Amino acid sequence: MGLLDSQCTDGTGNIAGSKTGLVQEKAGRFRTMLRALVLLAVAAYAAAQRELILPDPRACANRVRHAHEFRNGHHYFYSWRHRATSRHERDWLDARNICRKHCQDLVSLEDPQEARMIENAVAQDNVRYIWTSGRKCDFDDCDRPDLQPKLINGWFWSGSGQKMPPSNTRTAPNYPNWSPTGGSGRAQPDNREHDEGTGEESCVGILNNFYGDGVKWHDVACHHQKPWVCEDSDELLNYARSTSRIRIP
Numbered sequence: 523m524g525l526l527d528s529q530c531t532d533g534t535g536n537i538a539g540s541k542t543g544l545v546q547e548k549a550g551r552f553r554t555m556l557r558a559l560v561l562l563a564v565a566a567y568a569a570a571q572r573e574l575i576l577p578d579p580r581a582c583a584n585r586v587r588h589a590h591e592f593r594n595g596h597h598y599f600y601s602w603r604h605r606a607t608s609r610h611e612r613d614w615l616d617a618r619n620i621c622r623k624h625c626q627d628l629v630s631l632e633d634p635q636e637a638r639m640i641e642n643a644v645a646q647d648n649v650r651y652i653w654t655s656g657r658k659c660d661f662d663d664c665d666r667p668d669l670q671p672k673l674i675n676g677w678f679w680s681g682s683g684q685k686m687p688p689s690n691t692r693t694a695p696n697y698p699n700w701s702p703t704g705g706s707g708r709a710q711p712d713n714r715e716h717d718e719g720t721g722e723e724s725c726v727g728i729l730n731n732f733y734g735d736g737v738k739w740h741d742v743a744c745h746h747q748k749p750w751v752c753e754d755s756d757e758l759l760n761y762a763r764s765t766s767r768i769r770i771p
């Protein structure tokens with residue numbers, strides 16, 4: 523981007539100083555071409571950075587698995603407990619892709635027992651916050667009536683595709699475990715950043731007593747950086763096993 527920008531500026535300045543129509547016409551074409559190139563570069567950069575990736579079979583085979591956290595046939599990965607990632611924080615999509623490379627996805631908390639397991643780990647290890655795969659359906663194809671209003675009925679676990687219970691109900695004690703408060707004192711999810719004009723709170727983080735509220739779920743803008751928890755993805759494991767000769771446990 524920086525290189526294209528500087529070429530564009532230099533080239534435009536030089537050619538615009540010429541007197542002939544032909545040169546000016548060429549300059550116009552040159553600028554148009556450069557603009558197209560810059561747009562392409564921006565689009566390619568965005569696509570490269572912001573799309574979900576497919577798993578890497580070798581990374582899947584070598585993924586870190588903690589035996590004592592094996593549950594329902596799934597292994598889990600806690601970024602802060604692994605030396606190489608212990609100090610790393612990532613935005614929601616980058617965290618998802620790190621998990622996906624290893625045939626996992628961000629953790630999905632489909633039942634109270636699994637939610638307690640992850641929340642207890644956050645509390646025991648004194649981690650400030652983490653990402654889950656929780657996501658608000660607020661993109662294309664999210665206009666279905668059963669997903670409205672989105673703040674209540676639009677939540678799902680992107681790691682497994684399972685819909686969450688309505689955010690204003692409790693199907694079990696502390697499940698779903700949305701916080702009763704947040705930065706503006708309102709029960710979660712509240713989409714606070716949207717109201718403040720700084721973005722959509724489309725992703726679900728677990729925050730550790732951030733607002734004196736205990737270990738609770740909060741809707742958060744997806745660009746924030748946090749440690750993360752991965753969970754085995756049956757879909758990605760099946761895909762990697764079926765497309766590679768590498769033995770993936």
Ligand SMILES: [Ca+2]
Pocket residue numbers: 704710711712713714715723740741742
């Ligand atoms: Ca919020």
